[in-house]
Amino acid sequence: MDLESIPGVGEKTARALSDLDDPEQALRAGDVATIATAPGISQGRAARIARGAIRDEHDDPGGFLATSRAREIYREVLGLLKDRTVTNYAAARLETIYPSPCRSRIEEVREFACDALERDPDPDVLEALDGVEPLRESGDVRVRERCLATMDAERYSEAREAIPELSVEVVEDAQGLAELARGYSTVIALDESFTGVTIDGDVQVRPDALETPAEVVPERPLAFFARNRNRLRAAIAVHRVADLETDCDLDALEDGLSRLEDDGTVAGDEELDRLTTAVDDLDVAAGAAESVANDHLREAIREEDVTIEGADLLSLVERGAGVDSLLSRELADEYAAAVEAAREHLIDALDLDTGEAEIARRAFSDEPTFPVERDEDAVSRLREELTAAKERRAGRLKRDLAADLADQRADARDLVHAALELDVELAIARFADEFECELPTFVWDAAETAGTATGFTIEGGCSPLLPEPLEEIDPVDYEVSGVALLSGVNSGGKTSLLDLVASVVVLAHMGLPVPAEDAELRRFDDLHYHAKTQGTLDAGAFESTVREFADLAQGGEGSLVLVDELESITEPGASAKIIAGILEALAENDATAVFVSHLADEIREMANYEVTVDGIEAVGLVEGELEVNRSPVKDHLARSTPELIVEKLATEAGTDAGEATRTNGGEPAADAQAEPLFYDRLLEKFD
Structure with missing residues (x-):
């Protein structure tokens, strides 16, 4: 199909339409939602373009509605149909159905209408349709902690086009790869020549990465499904209530959507939630652990009976005089208990596992000091460990979920499209039912x-x-x-x-x-x-x-x-x-x-x-x-109406004249006879 041959489609619009996966199919089907995803094309314009494409397909000369009143009639009956739609899509889709003199086009729509008349406009189905809308593209997705690396300039161009979500870097050798690994949490090398090279950091050699983008950047399919989660759930509900046939595994899709947050992250994983909370709460928990240690130590100092009174000792300690030696000599056990309490509080507050707990224990030194302070280097190491574990967990979960959902993208589109088309059919069915219509x-x-x-x-x-x-x-x-x-x-x-x-x-x-x-x-x-x-x-x-x-x-x-x-x-x-x-x-x-x-x-x-x-x-x-x-x-x-009125007057006058004759002893009154004669004369003019 020559896109520019479609009425109303110029060079600029043709270029926009060519960005669609299958523009010809969308145009032939009158798929307003898909056409409207082309750059710069609104849903209303999409309907006009679809109408033009249909005319072109059926060699329809147009102009069936030859006068303004004929066009008004069309807009009025179309309005009645659109009033019975639930979705904006269905209203726009009905705009592609227009009166045509072409037999092929009429029969094409009649076939669609025959199926529509079999539909039951169940109120539950109409309610479910209320949340269905055309799917949206995920928009720009950028992933900054990961990058692609290659030594080949041509491969570089291919990578930028295939996976625009990731930065693509050109390196000269393994040393360049190692430098990238220090700035990115994950580096994916596209050249097979890097196989076997040992580099510190998370460096993956994936020559096939461009052929499996969902594995390399799972954020792509996840962003699409996250953005359209509510629309897909509504479409699933429509299919279940209306008992529509579909190739989509509704249970699997619904399960995948339930594991997805609105921002495209994975939901419902306890371990990821634990790590996320630990990273977010680390500074607060470390500060609270300091307070636990110091409160514990203050209480011990107050109660301690040494050479000087406890209160005087506390005052001395708080002024910093001989704290380390004093604590070491007089309060070693109490300090150890205070530090242990701080460590246990930090571990419990963040719900750390055994390996993480070992790092966390280093946040508080065994060397006596007052007030007790956390070791910022140890806390930073703990943060790095928790963040890395979180990203590893999130990455694996994203890849697993993306693998489950990526293959369902086409079925999901069909699912929503079928629900939207059902709304078109139900509008026709409701119109036919309410006005007692039959196919002519x-x-x-x-x-x-x-x-x-x-x-x-x-x-x-x-x-x-x-x-x-x-x-x-x-x-x-x-x-x-x-x-x-x-x-x-x-x-x-x-x-x-x-x-x-x-x-x-x-x-x-x-x-x-x-x-x-x-x-x-x-x-x-x-x-x-x-x-x-x-x-x-x-x-x-x-x-x-x-x-x-x-x-x-x-x-x-x-x-x-x-x-x-x-x-x-x-x-x-x-x-x-x-x-x-x-x-x-x-x-x-x-x-x-x-x-x-x-x-x-x-x-x-x-x-x-x-x-x-x-x-x-x-x-x-x-x-x-x-x-x-x-x-x-x-x-x-x-x-005519005047004739009926004159006839009525003549009949009434004749009746009145007869009554007057009877009341006059059988003799007709002159004035009573004149009126019927006048009306009879007028009636003769209508013959």
Whole structure:
């Protein structure tokens, strides 16, 4: 795939995408999360790039949504789908599903939607999804106590690229390696020629180090898993609650994550915790041990009965007069006991093992002195020993844990991706469930219809764009083949019906279920939906509108045209003539069209062919409110609201006149007869 051939992808973006492990796969799959990991690409931009790549893959010319109202319908139904997502990823991923005229793209999404409709939107699954997010890269990881060493300049470049987390040093010989060992806790020599060389310090000869980076720098995989620990745990929970299939060993991954701290260090190892605490507490513990020794010695001195009183002796000692000889001669046993108490306190406080305890004992000298002070050199040696032991332990644990987790990185990515894709599927399933949707039947080619024109058939459709609850919406049946005029009373649902048709067509061409009990439609090339204009257009706007319909009339084969009261663009008489001419051209061009108009009768008279007129019929007026059959009656010019009102007035006037006749002894009253005659005259005008 030529990345720059994708709509909206230039040279700079193509370079950013090429940094991905498999950009073509990510683009074909619409994997917004992966695309968004490319440098400088946001999740919203990733969705647009994915859409462009899908169009390129299916040779989709674009432009299916040919008018602003058609685009509004798409954004509204897309918004309903996105409202039913839990994760930001799913909302962005739905942006890659768009209405297309290409059969291959429609069928691709229909296959996905079929699987989605099998999903159960369990509240527990939705709750578990709340913590799932796309995985993040670990970012810059720097390890300063370790380095790589080589004598080869080419090997040096390879090492810097393969393991950027470690410093890479060039050495000339074993002496250079020895100098590095004095500055780093671990030196990893990459040249086989160093094998067998004995050097003080931790020097490892690893010619294969660049092929096994997780062993050399386990911080790399650990940083990735530490940064994504909560996201992975959430994905694990989703898989368990939703019972999703996965190649990932969930127990092993969960165990590995439980052994990892947020900063990438190993958790849950008692020995490492002991050593870490000992290093951190060493200075405090040594100071406390000094206090123990001095407190012990002070008490001994106070109680000691020698040549001078104990209190005077204490005063003398604290002034430093003859302390060493005095302690050695008079208080040798007490001093030894005080020092031993200090040593035991230090060993116990730091929980030192036998070898460490031996070093710790040297922190307090057997030579009498007061006050007792720790030997800083001995304490430093203890610190070095504890730190080295801690780093050795931590290094081994990191390598072991990294070895357990490194091989699970790909499975972990798949685990999270599957959970995020489940959210997309569940959004479709929830939308279909809440609006009682079904996958429509497509008539792909004219040959499939055995020569008959096919537009669309909707049975039991309910517009998802209406603000009322679904149970309060009257289901609508409507079928159109070719071009039709739709008549009906005001507030009878004509515009809502156009919105329903547009929603069904848009969702069907997205490859998704539609809000109807059953629907069949042809594959349309584009959708032209012209909403009702507000007021008469000026000359320039009128000319622009006519030009638009001229282009459509010339190249509108395979188009669906929905127009709401086009007569409002100019004077009623001229509008009827213009609409009649547009309908003639569309009919000749094999387009499918529905024109809502209050001038249906006038348009029919002016057209040079028999125009189909369908009507949303009002049953009548009930307590001043229209009672309407929302499903259009085929080949029927619906009565207008004024006609129904006049008919109601005529009926009521006739009833009143009859009552007046009866109360007048059977003789009709002149004024009672006049009113029904007036209403009857008005009714005749509607015939």
